[in-house]
Amino acid sequence: MTLPLIIRRSLRQHAFSTTITALAIALAGGLLMSVWVVKEQAQKTFTQVNTGFDAVLGARSSKLQLVLNAIFHLEASPGNVAVADYEFIKKHPAVKLAIPIAVGDNLRGFRIVGTIPEFFSDVEYSAGKKFTFSAGGLFDPAAKEAVLGSFAAQQLGLKVGDAFHPFHGLVFDEKNQHADTFHVTGILAPSNTPADKVVWIPLRGLQTMAGHDPKVATDVSAVLIQLRSPAAGFMLDMMYNKQGNRLTFAFPIGAIMAELFQKISWFDQVLALVAYLVALVSAAGVLAAIYNSMTARRRDIAILRALGAGRMLLFSAIVIEAAVIGALGMAAAFGVYAVILTGVAAVIRAQTGVLLETFAYNPVMLWAPLGMIVLCALCGVLPAWKAYRTDVAENLSPVS
Amino acid sequence: MSLLTLSSLRKSFVSPDGGRKVIVDVPEFSLEAGQQLALRGESGSGKTTFLHLIAGILAADAGSVLIGDRDMAKLSEHARDRLRAESIGYIFQTFNLLQGYSCLENVLLGMAFGGGGVDRPRAMAMLERVGLSHRLHHFPRQLSTGQQQRVAVARALANRPKLVLADEPTGNLDRKNAREALALIRETCRENGASLLLVSHDPEVLGAFEDVRDFAEINQALKEVAP
Incomplete structure (x- = not known):
């Protein structure tokens, strides 16, 4: 003692x-x-967040920029992918699933991303987990409707049935408001992925927004890709990055993020x-x-x-x-x-x-x-x- | 039978001029078991050094300090600490209570470093004996000086020492408290079968003892400097 x-x-x-x-x-x-x-x-x-995708196809740029833009919704889009390129990779035998996204607008600083309904129905954002709705449901791909990520909905104070006008550009500027009106049809349950801070609208909705260039209305910003096998990734990497010079194929996503951390x-x-x-x-x-x-x-x-x-x-x-x-x-x-x-x-x-x-x-x-x-x-x-x-x-x- | 036997005990310190000054030089001295002896000595006569040598707080330059059959002067510092904790109780003029500890803890620490272990009931009984059973958990600063010296007495005797050394134990007390403290020290030593060696310059204290010796007679170092 x-x-x-x-x-x-x-x-x-x-x-x-x-x-x-x-x-x-x-x-x-x-x-x-x-x-x-x-x-x-x-x-x-x-390095583990990939929202369920193996690779990103986008305009010629750095792989990191593509990943940050398409997966993390952070960087600016390096350019567009022509619809023919999207159709090509979608039908490629090595590709299991190809989801196009379009960016370019925001809602009071939250990025508006256009995509197709398969993003919500066919993708597991992590093993065994698909996107679910905490309120409402999916948008009609032909209508001016929106699904909000949980964090975006909470911060914007929007709920199912509310209407909003998007703003042009990735940076919020009050002067750049679009005339189009979108209605919220659903709020996603939290997934703890970058999808939570996005305002999702139909791909067509973003492509045909008043004020966007009608000449590129069919283009997409990037294509998110699930591969049938990792070996196919290296084959596509060869095809797009080494033999081609128009597009960049960012693969594998984890390794690209690890490089950033290095x-x-x-x-x-x-x-x-x-x-x-x-x-x-x-x-x-x-x-x-x-x-x-x-x-x-x-x-x-x-x-x-x-x-x-x-x-x-x-x-x-x-x-x-x-x-x-x-x-x-x-x-x-x-x-x-x-x-x-x-x-x-x-x-x-x-x-x-x-x-x-x-x-x-x-x-x-x-x-x-x-x-x-x-x-x-x-x-x-x-x-x-x-x-x-x-x-x-x-x-x-x-x-x- | 002698409890304490000193022979040829010497202690010197380095003086300001660089030489060595002998403070204690005791050819022989003894104290019987149960004896109560008062040593008369003026301030600065080396009384405290003498007691420190007996207690093993200071190491002697030469000589022996037999406590029972063990020679304090021949032991290592660690062994001296141990022998002091087991056999000696020390009462100081300034009480030297540990201010951050309660009365009970002060007494418990008095028995903590010997081989016998801590005996809480004994510590409480000692505080009751000195009339402080109602102050067990008080801190020294909450007590009067008289009460503080009583805690010091309880602490010195807590470990059932064979020898109690008291260095001007009443020096900081008024007359009434001094008389009471002195009586208490003598009684508790008697009750516990401990010998008492007290040093003082106070005639009233010395007058209370049957057995009084001049420290100057014992300490040859004082004769060396005498004119």
């Missing part, structure tokens, strides 16, 4: 510095875990480095807090020594006290982590529609607290050494 009692009382006697130091560790630990989890989760999620890995490393430095500084805070209190502690140490406490016991007490401050801080770090991750996940969801698994287990949740506790214990060694060397007789004043 002696060692825990000494540690407990010491923590209480220095409650203010203990709390401040533990809070600094909580912030550092929370930041470290957040940076790590966001990095891993983002990479894992974005390109920006330096940014992750910078963030991680900053997080490590913050962790190191906060651990040094433990050293400073305990070291600065050593003058006040010397008398207690001398008294305990006079009562028979050994040097090693008091050395251990201070090292463990430092580790306990680390442990308290890291316990609170999970709260900081929860706050940061909830915020980051909300931003990523708003920007991409993709939902990170915020509270899924990640090994960092084990090694970061353990590492921090060990680091704090190491920082306790210097003040503990000072305690070890405390001169008992000198600190038991007065002398008679």
